[in-house]
Amino acid sequence: xxxxxxxxxxxxxxxxxxxxxxxxxxxxxxxxxxxxxxxxxxxxxxxxxxxxxxxxxxxxxxxxxxxxxxxxxxxxxxxxxxxxxxxxxxxxxxxxxxxxxxxxxxxxxxxxxxxxxxxxxxxxxxxxxxxxxxxxxxxxxxxxxxxxxxxxxxxxxxxxxxxxxxxxxxxxxxxxxxxxxxxxxxxxxxxxxxxxxxxxxxxxxxxxxxxxxxxxxxxxxxxxxxxxxxxxxxxxxxxxxxxxxxxxxxxxxxxxxxxxxxxxxxxxxxxxxxxxxxxxxxxxxxxxxxxxxxxxxxxxxxxxxxxxxxxxxxxxxxxxxxxxxxxxxxxxxxxxxxxxxxxxxxxxxxxxxxxxxxxxxxxxxxxxxxxxxxxxxxxxxxxxxxxxxxxxxxxxxxxxxxxxxxxxxxxxxxxxxxxxxxxxxxxxxxxxxxxxxxxx
Amino acid sequence: xxxxxxxxxxxxxxxxxxxxxxxxxxxxxxxxxxxxxxxxxxxxxxxxxxxxxxxxxxxxxxxxxxxxxxxxxxxxxxxxxxxxxxxxxxxxxxxxxxxxxxxxxxxxxxxxxxxxxxxxxxxxxxxxxxxxxxxxxxxxxxxxxxxxxxxxxxxxxxxxxxxxxxxxxxxxxxxxxxxxxxxxxxxxxxxxxxxxxxxxxxxxxxxxxxx
Numbered sequence: 001x002x003x004x005x006x007x008x009x010x011x012x013x014x015x016x017x018x019x020x021x022x023x024x025x026x027x028x029x030x031x032x033x034x035x036x037x038x039x040x041x042x043x044x045x046x047x048x049x050x051x052x053x054x055x056x057x058x059x060x061x062x063x064x065x066x067x068x069x070x071x072x073x074x075x076x077x078x079x080x081x082x083x084x085x086x087x088x089x090x091x092x093x094x095x096x097x098x099x100x101x102x103x104x105x106x107x108x109x110x111x112x113x114x115x116x117x118x119x120x121x122x123x124x125x126x127x128x129x130x131x132x133x134x135x136x137x138x139x140x141x142x143x144x145x146x147x148x149x150x151x152x153x154x155x156x157x158x159x160x161x162x163x164x165x166x167x168x169x170x171x172x173x174x175x176x177x178x179x180x181x182x183x184x185x186x187x188x189x190x191x192x193x194x195x196x197x198x199x200x201x202x203x204x205x206x207x208x209x210x211x212x213x214x215x216x217x218x219x220x221x222x223x224x225x226x227x228x229x230x231x232x233x234x235x236x237x238x239x240x241x242x243x244x245x246x247x248x249x250x251x252x253x254x255x256x257x258x259x260x261x262x263x264x265x266x267x268x269x270x271x272x273x274x275x276x277x278x279x280x281x282x283x284x285x286x287x288x289x290x291x292x293x294x295x296x297x298x299x300x301x302x303x304x305x306x307x308x309x310x311x312x313x314x315x316x317x318x319x320x321x322x323x324x325x326x327x328x329x330x331x332x333x334x335x336x337x338x339x340x341x342x343x344x345x346x347x348x349x350x351x352x353x354x355x356x357x358x359x360x361x362x363x364x365x366x367x368x369x370x371x372x373x374x375x376x377x378x379x380x381x382x383x384x385x386x387x388x389x390x391x392x393x394x395x396x397x398x399x400x401x402x403x404x405x406x407x408x409x410x411x412x413x414x415x416x417x418x419x420x421x422x423x424x425x426x427x428x429x430x431x432x433x434x435x436x437x438x439x440x
Numbered sequence: 441x442x443x444x445x446x447x448x449x450x451x452x453x454x455x456x457x458x459x460x461x462x463x464x465x466x467x468x469x470x471x472x473x474x475x476x477x478x479x480x481x482x483x484x485x486x487x488x489x490x491x492x493x494x495x496x497x498x499x500x501x502x503x504x505x506x507x508x509x510x511x512x513x514x515x516x517x518x519x520x521x522x523x524x525x526x527x528x529x530x531x532x533x534x535x536x537x538x539x540x541x542x543x544x545x546x547x548x549x550x551x552x553x554x555x556x557x558x559x560x561x562x563x564x565x566x567x568x569x570x571x572x573x574x575x576x577x578x579x580x581x582x583x584x585x586x587x588x589x590x591x592x593x594x595x596x597x598x599x600x601x602x603x604x605x606x607x608x609x610x611x612x613x614x615x616x617x618x619x620x621x622x623x624x625x626x627x628x629x630x631x632x633x634x635x636x637x638x639x640x641x642x643x644x645x646x647x648x649x650x651x
Contacts, residue, residue: 009528012520015519329528330504331515332576333505335497336498338532434477437511
């Protein structure tokens with residue numbers, strides 16, 4: 001029997017039981033729709049977050065912090081700096097010179113002194129992270145991207161009292177109420193806890209620039225909630241030569257360069273520092289998302305499994321109903337293999353239609369959910385934090401349906417249909433002609 | 441239980457054989473064996489000199505394709521039209537769509553159903569359904585037409601029409617026919633009558649001769 005005729009025969013059998021086939025197909029539709037919707041939403045969410053991260057994290061930079069990396073042995077460490085051992089090692093401001101000399105792949109580096117301070121004007125007071133950086137060097141690394149003034153000017157050769165603030169400190173709610181403005185003077189109060197007795201140090205600075213909204217997480221680089229003061233001022237005000245981190249700019253963002261330089265830096269400091277690359281952070285977020293995706297898809301796959309059992313059930317009923325018909329086909333000389341194909345063909349048709357409809361429905365569902373989530377600003381609540389912040393407006397999720405996902409879902413739908421039809425189809429093919437013909 | 445015991449039957453090409461006997465005499469079993477629908481539980485069945493019990497599933501299918509079966513209960517596919525039912529047999533044999541269509545129409549014309557081509561079995565009378573079944577059985581130019589009580593479910597007047605058709609096929613088209621029946625009158629239409637009882641052949645005579 002020709003393939004087309006086998007398929008036509010399968011189709012004629014399905015057409016006979018439209019409602020039943022429809023309901024069976026519905027099971028596949030729901031399963032595939034769930035998988036496609038979940039995958040495209042999580043993929044969209046991941047893209048949004050990665051994009052936001054990439055704005056805040058230049059992928060060609062490394063962050064060197066004092067303290068041994070907990071998880072990594074050299075290379076682009078992950079988690080270093082989140083809890084290194086306290087060996088008394090201090091990363092110094094002039095360590096940038098050491099780092100710069102390590103490799104031609106290092107374009108430059110900038111030391112950062114970070115302290116929590118009170119940031120006061122006449123009306124309000126906030127506890128905020130102040131970062132002392134060399135504006136010129138910092139600008140050289142982040143200038144084209146995030147260390148860019150929205151209002152005022154970033155003076156590359158600043159006076160000691162100049163201050164640059166992140167956008168959230170200027171306009172946190174985007175409703176017209178502004179916190180700090182260019183030209184305003186602010187008092188910075190730092191509690192020197194090593195002095196005896198501990199005392200508050202104070203100096204007055206002037207805001208000369210507000211950064212453009214970065215709207216992403218920041219890791220080492222500028223953030224919407226950051227306050228930036230000249231490094232010389234930080235050095236004398238906090239009375240220290242020790243820096244919190246050194247940001248290293250590479251000539252390129254190849255993984256090999258990242259690994260190589262990370263290792264050079266770690267070795268240069270005898271393993272007392274941890275080096276974190278933005279890429280590593282992105283990778284870890286990527287893998288977290290993969291796990292979440294896998295979990296969600298696993299749940300959706302269960303619904304498809306249920307659909308598969310539905311198919312099996314319906315095929316067995318169909319097989320029993322059509323025993324006599326199979327007997328007739330066998331008397332006409334049909335091959336057992338062809339009977340198998342006819343039954344599998346029916347499930348392929350159900351699976352294919354179900355998968356196609358399901359993919360379409362899933363895509364519509366993903367878009368509806370995204371619009372609802374984005375519109376409601378469900379994620380806008382996740383704002384604030386000291387080094388990480390999400391734009392107060394919330395962010396848009398654009399669901400992503402890659403061809404791989406689409407084909408995978410279609411294949412999965414058809415695959416499940418076929419697998420669950422194997423047994424009924426096999427039983428149909430094994431019917432003995434005389435017995436099948438005798439069946440009432 | 442043995443349905444057939446030591447049966448020896450030789451059928452010449454172009455013959456029209458009626459197998460006669462009460463129910464349970466083994467005549468249907470014999471027909472199913474000849475048509476390769478069934479395998480003997482013991483002993484050997486030779487078709488074209490080949491032992492059927494040594495044949496694979498696929499080879500049995502091929503064998504069945506060279507045999508035309510007509511059943512008491514027609515056994516048409518209800519959702520198919522007369523033409524589609526005839527075409528099914530051709531489609532199983534791998535005949536192309538265009539040729540199938542042509543051949544199905546010819547066959548239906550032969551059995552006198554030219555004007556019922558697009559009717560489904562439910563829209564046809566018993567006699568008409570059996571004609572469709574005969575057309576289907578003839579589709580692949582079978583070596584035998586095996587008929588199992590072909591008129592058992594049809595009123596006697598229509599039954600005579602069917603028998604006329606069958607005889608015409610035998611005489612005009614040279615189709616070899618083996619028909620199982622328990623109706624003496626019908627059996628007399630055949631060229632040769634075989635009597636069966638309890639799984640053995642009790643008589644085998646050419647018609648016109650005394651039984």
